[in-house]
Amino acid sequence: MVQGTTSDAGKSTLVAGLARILRRRGLQVAPFKPQNMALNAAVTADGGEIGRAQALQALAAGLAPHTDFNPVLLKPSSDIGAQVIIHGRVVASLSARDYHAYKPTAMAAVMQSWERLCARYDAVLVEGAGSPAEINLRDRDIANMGFAEAADVPVVLVADIDRGGVFAHLVGTLELLSASEQARVRGFIINRFRGDISLLQPGLDWLEARTGRKVFGVLPYLHGLFLDAEDGLxxxxxxxxxxxxxxxxxxxxxxxxxxxxxxxxxxxxxxxxxxxxxxxxxxxxxxxxxxxxxxxxxxxxxxxxxxxxxxxxxxxxxxxxxxxxxxxxxxxxxxxxxxxxxxxxxxxxxxxxxxxxxxxxxxxxxxxxxxxxxxxxxxxxxxxxxxxxxxxxxxxxxxxxxxxxxxxxxxxxxxxxxxxxxxxxxxxxxxxxxxxxxxxxxxxxxxxxxxxxxxxxLAARREADIERLADALETSCAIDALFDHRLPTQPTLSPLSPP
The missing domain is CATH 3.40.50.880 (Class I glutamine amidotransferase (GATase) domain)
Known part of the structure; x- marks a missing residue:
């Protein structure tokens, strides 16, 4: 599971790139975002709607979009309310408070999709939402560590160095997690780095020593990268x-x-x-x-x-x-x-x-x-x-x-x-x-x-940029260490079954 220290830290981008890498290596891989809040949506092969980012990730994985890839989609209609979409279909329009009470029902739908995907695919790449350190949202959480705990999955944290304060983001996020949640975090990926990597190395060494966790890679700032936006402008x-x-x-x-x-x-x-x-x-x-x-x-x-x-x-x-x-x-x-x-x-x-x-x-x-x-x-x-x-x-x-x-x-x-x-x-x-x-x-x-x-x-440009992203990840990140086992090194692509 990829979780981020902030919104727009690079979670969607990282999952899309990793999906293409695993596809290149012959694995059948599916994207999964338990809960998404976004006004950019896509229509799925099974006639529902999911977040646009999950449709892009499906494309990177060589799949048609499916409602199981994003079982809960919230489409805000005001500052305090949203349309709630479960498995691609509108079920209600709820206030934030009412949705909080509804979360156990939403979580059941999330776990149904998760189990179906795990039964069908060699790998499932999970994307969190926002930050796991949002203390006020931890009760009944289904988007970040609440899901990770329920599904028993390891987590990598991604942070955007271009925003500044990347070490504070990573260490602070880790410190705000519970002991069991901290144990799930295997390491970090730093996103959007510009400059000489040797000048960053002392900070990476300090981060690994301070947290006892590995920095799996530093993804460079990819100028002009075109990937469908998840939501905000x-x-x-x-x-x-x-x-x-x-x-x-x-x-x-x-x-x-x-x-x-x-x-x-x-x-x-x-x-x-x-x-x-x-x-x-x-x-x-x-x-x-x-x-x-x-x-x-x-x-x-x-x-x-x-x-x-x-x-x-x-x-x-x-x-x-x-x-x-x-x-x-x-x-x-x-x-x-x-x-x-x-x-x-x-x-x-x-x-x-x-x-x-x-x-x-x-x-x-x-x-x-x-x-x-x-x-x-x-x-x-x-x-x-x-x-x-x-x-x-x-x-x-x-x-x-x-x-x-x-x-x-x-x-x-x-x-x-x-x-x-x-x-x-x-x-x-x-x-x-x-x-x-x-x-x-x-x-x-x-x-x-x-x-x-x-x-x-546009489709050709999108495909070229997915390939460019995957190439950058292959070069800048320790992919085998990230997945904790040896992955196939040669492409052995076979037709991917639909969800």
Whole structure:
């Protein structure tokens, strides 16, 4: 089990890299995160949803995502409440206090998944959540040492040296654990190191002497590494680049933004000057504005209006700019948003931005599934191929949907999705992953005004960076010592059975 001294210490990254290493050595390996709290989700092969990071780790292991890889997913809908998803399905929306009482039930689901994975795979790589030293969360813990104790697994602690205070993080975390929990910690991995490793060595020697535990490795800072974000945007809100003549793209960051990984292909494109726009910032001049998904659409729309962003987007449209709304962002574009059951907050109906002639009502049954199809011909690109997934609770209707943006195909036949405004300026869709397929990305960038679009392949970039991460771990970490036995040294890959 990989646990971290802080959130974003590198747990997800380390598990993904180790999964690829074990796969290279011929082992059938599965990722596992008992409890995840994240608004970036992925649809699984068995029709549920899990955290995005576990889907990435499954890819590194050569597997299709499965709900057993993340049996408990919490999707925050407010500062004190979250939607609770067990084995891929919504079971309740609970306050933090009520969820604490629910944890024994959640733990039972965790152990069911754990036992199934242990029966099917040669190795299971477990990822903790946050830090095991969060004293207030230790009672009924299912995410860190509570699970490690129940499953009787060894633990490695990872810390991010780029944050500073890495020795204090590691020693302090260890000191705050109980005696039995301390005994589980076999050693440490230090993440994101820059500089001359010889200058760090005295500190590593001191750490091993002070704790009696091994430093298994120091992973270097891997500049430009692209892996799907588990949840938060972090420092990405301040990012922005792009050569002269690049297409200017901005995306407002509302409080409950979800599945912002939809915009990764835009962020990584060499001809796109991409900017997140954070609280208190003005929306700058742009060619394209993208409204990403939301876990609380009404609340996020009210917040967007309070920032004055609705007026800025209206001005953007008056000057001929393009606008795309994805999932919750699509729902915001309509005339009204109804939540009669209070599924995402207080029950009631709120006005939408009114730029598409449609209404939306939230329903208790969540729509989940992988989809494929093509863009409508009006968007150019020769009906470019689209591949993605749906995760939403809303049902939309209205005249705007008579001009669909996408056509999706399934065993049930062909169906329309989304809307394209009559003037061709506004596009809305329920499909996550809209920009991921190279053809669709090129077509949409051309629609937004970019000339001579260079194609990029997001999936190929992701795969190359997983390989780069695994190579770095092989070089910088004592892999055999980490697993406490000799692993196969030559690749002997065989087909991996599905979960």
């Amino acid at each position: 972090g420092d990405a809100v301040a990012e922005g680049a792009g050569a002269a003549g690049a297409l200017r793209v901005v995306a407002p960051v509302h409080p409950r933004i979800s599945n912002h990984t939809d915009l990764d292909a835009l962020r990584l494109h060499p001809q796109v000057d991409f900017h997140w726009v954070g609280p208190g910032q003005a929306i700058p001049p742009a060619d394209l504005i993208v409204l990403a998904g939301s876990k609380s659409v009404q609340a996020d729309l009210a917040w967007l209006r309070a920032q004055g962003w609705d007026e800025a987007i209206a001005r953007h449209l008056r000057y001929g700019g393009k606008l795309i709304g994805i999932c919750g962002g699509f729902q915001m574009l309509g005339r009204s948003l109804a939540d009669p059951l209070g599924l995402e907050g207080e029950a009631g109906t709120a006005p939408g931005l009114g730029w598409l002639e449609m209404e939306t009502e939230l329903k208790p049954d969540k729509q989940l599934g992988t989809v494929s199809g093509h863009l409508d011909g009006a968007l150019g690109g020769g009906a470019a191929v689209v591949s993605g997934y749906e995760i939403h609770m809303g049902v939309s209707w209205g005249a705007a949907l008579q001009r669909p943006a996408l056509w999706l195909e399934s065993a049930a036949g062909k169906r329309a999705d989304g809307a394209l405004s009559a003037d061709g300026q506004i596009l809305g869709t329920y499909v996550h992953g809209l920009f991921d397929a190279p053809q669709a990305l090129s077509a949409l960038l051309a629609w937004a005004g970019l000339k001579d679009v260079q194609p990029i392949d």
